[in-house]
Amino acid sequence: MVYCSNCGEKIADDAYFCPKCGTKTPIGKASKAAYPADELRDAFYQVGIELERAFNIAAHETHQAILKARENMQQKPASTQGTVVCSSCGTKNVSGAVFCNNCGAKVASAEESHGSTWKNECK
Ligand SMILES: [Zn+2]
Ligand SMILES: [Zn+2]
Incomplete structure (x- = not known):
């Protein structure tokens, strides 16, 4: 005892x-x-193998999906669509950018900049 x-x-x-x-x-x-009972530990180990297998499959599928998405992106014509031009320095920023990637100036979103690319124009 x-x-x-x-x-x-x-x-x-x-x-x-x-x-x-x-x-x-x-x-x-x-x-x-590692756990109160060896049986439980073995069960966890088995589940771990299953999980790892599932994870590997999921990871593979995710990787394929990413590759496909990349292909789709590359197939799109490289236009200015989806970019926001900084009114301060002229740098093209990704769509949805709030601040200029180059100079840090506040960049108007695509919707806001519609028809008012140059703010000095109408003043
Ligand atoms: Zn005790
Ligand atoms: Zn800028």
């Missing part, structure tokens, strides 16, 4: 953990038990 080093509870000689407080017994420490 072994006694728990933490709470003094009597523990079975082959137990890895104290049934009362969960403290690892010397046997548990020696066996490097």
Whole structure:
């Protein structure tokens, strides 16, 4: 019979953990038990394999999807559509940019800049 080093509870000689407080017994420490029961650990290990397999498939599919998306993007004609031109320095920024990538000036969004690219024009 072994006694728990933490709470003094009597523990079975082959137990890895104290049934009362969960403290690892010397046997548990020696066996490097990762969970209260080896069966549970094995179950987790099995699930881990399944998860890893599923993850690998998902990762592969995601990778394929990204490659396809990239192809689609490259097939689109490279036009100024989808870019916002900075009224301060003229740098083309990606659509939706709020601040200029080059000079940091506030860049009007595509909707806002519609018809008023040059703010000095009407003043
Ligand atoms: Zn204990
Ligand atoms: Zn700028």
